[in-house]
Amino acid sequence: MQAKRPAGSSGRGDKEGKAKKYPNLASLNKFHKGHRGKIALLMVLTALSGGLFLAYPFASSRIIINLTSGNFGEMLNFAAVLLGLIALNAVADYAAGYLSSVISKALFFDMRKTLVDKTISLSLSAVYEKGSGFFLERMNEDSREASNAFLSISKLVIKLAVNLTFIAYIAAVNAYLALVFLAGLTVIVFLEYFRVSRMLANMKKSKRAMEKIKSAESELLKGIKEIKGLGGREAIVAKHSGASDALLNIRKAREKIERNLSHGITLIKAAIDFAILLFVAFVLVPQGEYELAGILAVWNYKGNIYELVSSLAGIKDLFVNGELAAKRLNDILSAPENEVDRFGELQLPSAAAAVEFRDAVFGYLPGQPILKGVSFEARAPAAVGFVGRSGSGKSTIFSLLTNFYRPQGGRALINGIDVTELSEGALRGAVTPVLQDPYIFNDTVLNNIRFAKPSASDGEVFAAARKACIHDEILEMKDGYGTVIGENGATVSGGQKQRLEIARALLKDTPILLFDEATSALDKANLNKINDLLIELGKEKLVFVIAHRLAVMRRCDRVVVLDDGKIIASGTHGELMQSSAYYQELFKKSGETPTETRREER
Ligand SMILES: Nc1ncnc2c1ncn2[C@@H]1O[C@H](COP(=O)(O)OP(=O)(O)O)[C@@H](O)[C@H]1O
Numbered sequence: 001m002q003a004k005r006p007a008g009s010s011g012r013g014d015k016e017g018k019a020k021k022y023p024n025l026a027s028l029n030k031f032h033k034g035h036r037g038k039i040a041l042l043m044v045l046t047a048l049s050g051g052l053f054l055a056y057p058f059a060s061s062r063i064i065i066n067l068t069s070g071n072f073g074e075m076l077n078f079a080a081v082l083l084g085l086i087a088l089n090a091v092a093d094y095a096a097g098y099l100s101s102v103i104s105k106a107l108f109f110d111m112r113k114t115l116v117d118k119t120i121s122l123s124l125s126a127v128y129e130k131g132s133g134f135f136l137e138r139m140n141e142d143s144r145e146a147s148n149a150f151l152s153i154s155k156l157v158i159k160l161a162v163n164l165t166f167i168a169y170i171a172a173v174n175a176y177l178a179l180v181f182l183a184g185l186t187v188i189v190f191l192e193y194f195r196v197s198r199m200l201a202n203m204k205k206s207k208r209a210m211e212k213i214k215s216a217e218s219e220l221l222k223g224i225k226e227i228k229g230l231g232g233r234e235a236i237v238a239k240h241s242g243a244s245d246a247l248l249n250i251r252k253a254r255e256k257i258e259r260n261l262s263h264g265i266t267l268i269k270a271a272i273d274f275a276i277l278l279f280v281a282f283v284l285v286p287q288g289e290y291e292l293a294g295i296l297a298v299w300n301y302k303g304n305i306y307e308l309v310s311s312l313a314g315i316k317d318l319f320v321n322g323e324l325a326a327k328r329l330n331d332i333l334s335a336p337e338n339e340v341d342r343f344g345e346l347q348l349p350s351a352a353a354a355v356e357f358r359d360a361v362f363g364y365l366p367g368q369p370i371l372k373g374v375s376f377e378a379r380a381p382a383a384v385g386f387v388g389r390s391g392s393g394k395s396t397i398f399s400l401l402t403n404f405y406r407p408q409g410g411r412a413l414i415n416g417i418d419v420t421e422l423s424e425g426a427l428r429g430a431v432t433p434v435l436q437d438p439y440i441f442n443d444t445v446l447n448n449i450r451f452a453k454p455s456a457s458d459g460e461v462f463a464a465a466r467k468a469c470i471h472d473e474i475l476e477m478k479d480g481y482g483t484v485i486g487e488n489g490a491t492v493s494g495g496q497k498q499r500l501e502i503a504r505a506l507l508k509d510t511p512i513l514l515f516d517e518a519t520s521a522l523d524k525a526n527l528n529k530i531n532d533l534l535i536e537l538g539k540e541k542l543v544f545v546i547a548h549r550l551a552v553m554r555r556c557d558r559v560v561v562l563d564d565g566k567i568i569a570s571g572t573h574g575e576l577m578q579s580s581a582y583y584q585e586l587f588k589k590s591g592e593t594p595t596e597t598r599r600e601e602r
């Protein structure tokens with residue numbers, strides 16, 4: 001940041017001090033790289049338009065003097081000059097405005113894009129912990145503010161530099177007049193500075209309050225069904241209005257500060273005007289030592305100087321606000337190492353076929369282990385079932401295998417390579433999780449399935465949907481595959497969502513598939529078909545299955561039994577029914593009737 005030291009900060013104005021004082025703002029410099037030429041041109045235009053503007057008061061004072069002294073020819077000359085100046089100024093201003101909007105838009109989009117990229121690369125736990133408001137505000141408001149800060153500061157500094165030469169002109173007209181003027185300006189700067197400092201504290205609070213509101217709103221929309229269904233309207237409205245009221249109070253306090261001080265400043269300006277007139281009347285006129293044109297020029301132009309001086313105090317405002325916004329961007333952009341998804345560099349030399357857990361230990365929270373040393377091996381082709389009470393750690397095993405979370409002890413391996421050492425591409429090309437409650441994007445059915453493989457042809461999508469037993473139902477929808485399903489699949493049933501998710505996984509077609517209660521919402525007929533499909537897939541791929549209804553375990557090549565984060569048994573369904581009382585119990589409890597059992601046996 002090359003800008004001038006903000007008003008009132010004493011003694012710490014060197015460049016290094018500046019970077020230290022506003023390190024976050026300085027760190028955003030990297031976004032300016034591609035735009036340096038345009039930024040330089042903008043600064044030249046700004047200086048030009050400022051300089052041209054400065055010529056107004058001179059030309060207009062000459063016009064008035066020539067008019068009053070009857071020099072009409074001269075007057076017209078100056079009028080023509082004034083017209084030319086205005087035209088030039090308009091051109092420079094227009095170009096500067098255009099350029100400025102082009103640059104700040106580009107910066108804003110760059111920053112937002114980088115934030116989005118970075119957010120996606122954050123670990124699940126980091127995202128869940130912070131909540132959506134945290135990200136939404138930063139992606140939108142703070143990146144807009146940060147992208148404008150640099151340009152606003154630079155433009156202001158240039159304008160100030162150009163216009164402060166006018167003070168030198170006043171001094172040339174009369175040194176004492178310049179002193180009167182400067183004394184008044186000092187008071188204005190002081191008041192403005194005071195205002196700005198008060199505002200900053202308020203701004204910080206206001207941003208935090210805004211985040212809470214955004215979070216509440218985003219929850220309100222995502223959870224609308226629960227809110228309606230559970231009669232939670234009052235609770236959620238209270239939460240939202242609590243946050244809203246807090247913001248309202250903060251805004252009210254801000255307006256009060258603004259009102260009080262801006263009236264004070266208006267008064268000071270009027271007082272300066274009065275002092276100037278007194279000075280002219282009682283000092284300059286009796287001495288007879290003044291040039292009317294000069295006085296008129298001062299009088300004509302002082303409004304601009306006031307405005308600029310007000311913004312001089314605002315420079316601190318810009319710096320500190322910019323720094324605040326930049327800091328909030330950096331909360332995401334420079335998220336600590338442990339909050340970012342980490343992948344390795346390794347590729348899989350051959351298609352993924354073998355999974356091994358070696359004494360894997362993991363807990364979401366310190367001191368609360370969920371997996372307490374899990375070891376098993378599985379090799380394609382196979383369908384492997386995972387059973388255990390709710391909370392026993394089945395889904396967590398899948399989360400380690402997808403590197404959503406990393407083991408704190410032991411390892412999870414694919415083809416003998418640690419999952420955490422695989423590149424992102426290698427891992428995502430090897431394993432696909434199929435979730436119980438999949439997210440459906442606010443897009444067409446076609447795009448929702450194709451999300452898993454953007455290069456897939458329509459035909460491939462149809463084939464995947466057919467296998468997932470959802471094709472016919474899609475064709476019956478309003479616009480077939482072109483039907484837009486509401487946000488998070490608001491307009492499709494739970495069973496349809498699950499089959500869309502299965503279609504996605506089939507389209508992705510990785511060698512390892514992890515079905516995590518992915519069939520829980522299916523009706524019997526569809527469940528049977530999908531179970532057939534899982535077993536079929538297990539003849540070619542490595543398929544892991546967690547299922548609420550355990551009938552499918554009978555047909556798995558092997559079943560792994562978990563209890564409290566440990567594997568307590570493993571074998572075929574038949575073996576486990578003999579050897580594991582725990583498994584027998586689970587199987588009975590899952591309510592599988594003998595009839596169903598026979599049907600599954602067929
Ligand atoms: N993101 C998370 N943060 C904290 N605890 C979690 C998280 N996810 C799961 N847990 C806890 O870990 C335990 C095991 O969860 P999970 O592996 O999902 O069990 P299962 O799939 O066998 O029902 C549960 O007690 C659950 O509450």
Ligand SMILES: [Mg+2]
Nearest residue numbers: 394395396516
């Ligand atoms: Mg689970």
